[in-house]
């Protein structure tokens with residue numbers, strides 16, 4: 001690795017895992033479009049490279065880069081966030097149990113409920129913002145406590161140190177999906193997590209042009225188990241995609257600073273608007289876990305959720321009326337996006353279960369991009385006027 005652990009985040013982001021090519025000095029990591037590698041003698045490998053499902057130099061560069069960003073010993077790149085979750089779940093056997101947040105990315109809930117339940121793995125979903133809920137849900141068979149913080153889409157913040165203690169006391173590992181915060185704003189391994197999950201598709205890629213996932217951690221035995229699954233099951237990240245994410249992580253710090261500043265401004269604006277019923281943003285003092293967020297995060301993120309007076313109808317009208325915010329799933333790219341989770345990203349969670357978890361049908365979620373913030377505020381303002389004409393401010 002070309003960087004030292006003493007280098008700061010921005011420096012590691014640009015250099016970790018990447019050294020100029022020793023043959024020709026190329027500064028950028030090449031996209032190694034090769035499936036196989038020449039051996040000089042049978043089974044005598046150069047640096048462990050024999051086949052690209054197992055290992056590819058562009059993916060290795062990204063894996064080292066991601067490890068450096070999380071302050072971790074290792075990273076593993078997967079074809080998507082869900083492929084990363086799938087590899088993690090591949091360690092479990094029938095009868096094992098997982099305690100998971102009740103406010104998870106819809107696809108994570110779906111792979112648990114519709115794939116792994118069929119394999120005899122049990123799941124209990126709780127509000128993980130109270131560590132006591134996690135403790136009460138754990139059994140002798142609990143292997144993972146699986147937490148998203150801030151969660152998607154309700155932006156609930158879980159106290160990782162507290163939940164980590166509960167997990168360890170019960171002999172389980174703490175898995176943290178750090179997609180929303182990114183390693184720039186939150187370091188789950190420092191707070192007791194055993195494995196960090198990422199959807200690279202979001203802020204780490206950062207340009208809405210690649211789908212990828214990762215697992216990051218410190219324990220070497222765990223790395224070996226997960227690398228075995230990565231290689232055995234497949235689902236690893238391709239070299240072109242690894243290159244795109246490497247390009248994204250170089251600017252993560254500057255992008256996140258702008259995402260956070262823009263989101264803070266929009267959250268404050270929405271909070272004052274008469275057409276808005278509630279705003280959810282960890283940076284607002286009104287957020288129920290604002291204090292935990294201040295302790296655990298270095299910034300409050302670029303996601304803002306809110307409900308309008310006028311419920312589902314108003315929310316849908318808002319989402320269809322924005323000019324700069326594009327109505328689309330996903331998040332974390334430079335461009336602003338708007339979506340309505342109950343009928344889009346979270347439609348795979350049954351309606352009753354959604355409502356029981358506090359995810360109301362009228363919720364609107366913004367992925368605040370890095371456009372000029374005045375343009376974003378103006379766009380939200382005009383869309384609010386169309387969504388709730390009676391309560392428009394002007």
Ligand SMILES: *Cc1c(COP(=O)(O)O)cnc(C)c1O
Nearest residue numbers: 080081082105152179199201212
């Ligand atoms: C998108 C997302 C995932 C899934 O990642 P993919 O790359 O879409 O497979 C998992 N967790 C969170 C929080 C996400 O936003």
